[in-house]
Amino acid sequence: MSRTRSSPQTPKDSLHRQGYNFISPETGASAAVKPCMWCKRALRGGDQCYKHQFYGIESWRCVQMTPTLRCNQRCLFCWRSMEHEITRETELTPEEIVAAIPRMQRKGLSGDKPWSDPDRWETATSHPNQYAISLSGEPTLYSRLPELIDLLRDAGNSVFVVSNGTVPQMIQKIRPTQLYLSLDASDLAGYTRLCRPMGDPAAMWNNILTSLSLLRDKEADGIRTAVRITLVKGYNDGDAAALAALIRDAAPRYVEVKGYMYLGYSRMRLPETAAPDMDEIRTFARAVAEHADYQIRDENAPSRVVCLERKP
Template sequence: MTFTKEEQEKLEYSGYRFVGEYGHAAAKICHWTKKSMVNEGVCYKEQFYGVKSHRCLQMSPAVPFCSQKCSFCWRDLSQTRVEWEGEYDNPKTIIEGAIKAQNNLLCGFGGNKKTDEKKLEESKKPTNAAISLAGEPTLYPEIDELLAEFKRQNFTTFLVSNGMYWEKLGSLECEPSQLYISLDAPNEKVYKDLCNPQINNAWSNLNKTLELMNSFDTNTAIRITSVKGKNMINTKEYGELINKANPKYVEVKAYMFVGSSRKRLSLDNMPSFKEVCDFAEKIADETSREITKHSEISRVVLLE
């Protein structure tokens, strides 16, 4: 098992369900999946991209592993391993386990009078995989086959990466439906201070990934997690990096003061929706893009 028993129990208490034999993959019900089930709102991904919140499977094949220890990450980073360790489950096992875990977590909605019965039935067969729950998914040795297996099972896939492993991303035979790259700093100094990379050449690797993005046939997106007082600066430099990558979408999203990030940052680091909008407007000016959609409750703005 990759996590200690205590570490795994702590994550399970917060809603994770580990799948497979080796304890590196997990699923967790998203807040917006729950909201959608009782028709109290949907995730901004449904508003922006049409992904149905009640049919979205939030999961990761690499929960314990990441090459960054970002200040704004909500996880307890003392648990994070920088490189892959040990054996691993195959993609079919992970997907089967994740779907089963999600169904088990959602079964309680059957006793809720507010539940939309049609959505509850549809939720049993998720159609999108948000491969973004925790950890760096491209560290999973069979990430290409995982994407291919999801595709064979008629899923769309949203893969979120920190961009450290440009060679792996560049050699994917099965591209995700949408590739997200996190760009959380305008330059190397801010990046090192905020994202705390645990490997050499991290900033160089991220830039190589940005240069690769335009070669993907799939939808591409850059996501900026905006941390007030830390990285909402130097929009000209952000613009240069974004223009180099030339993604289809840019998401500018607020850091949220939740989880273990509260031990590293303060409430003052969480920007208001207006501050996110103002920051996004400046980036739009630098990239000749415009704000096309937004979600105030999620404090996120979409540039195209």
């Protein structure tokens, strides 16, 4: 008796099982939407994301998405599935992405409807007003990112972009509501060890420094700026003073010191002992604040994050 062989699993098959809803999988595009845990909790009347606490974002109205899953780093601490990396894709237009987002968000939240607050569920799926371009991948590798952000903001929405800073030419062009730059090392050696760039490490590190130097101009243009440090024990937890020097020069409005959490695919690369506890995160954040002349603004223990703000 012959047996029917199942088709081999593709990277997108694995990601789809994790909750990624691809906007146009048949075209080879990797633009995707995936409602986050905090969005789902807020729908049910539960706790909200730390972005609500720090920046006033209503978590149930926030869409977590990406125009591309390609990335040019393989960071050890990333909980996302770089083991199922998308390396080739067809880019969708900004118009195609924006038009599909409500349908994708509704699809991603459909299973939560019976347990959700009816008004919140309807608002979340019909009238989201915050877009976090941070699902996975490096968004600045999407060639039409400035147009996508402008389309989303033209409708009166806020847009947060999280970037690794390796494409300063794109950082210079985009105008999100809030721009996050990741800064996880204080020098080339630390960057190469922790973030594992997929190109010339020296060139990519210099690009990150260039992106940091653009933050003053971005803020002058009305864009809220932030630097995010992912604190990993044994890798960058001794770099407070050196990181603070870079932050002092870049002068973002906010700095988020976020502890690495032993989650997802990062468990294949790092031991559980690499995750700092909240007291260690607080101590590191205080050291950065002191050296950079920032002040502690707030903290959120469930997300293991301390927010610093530039002194007036």
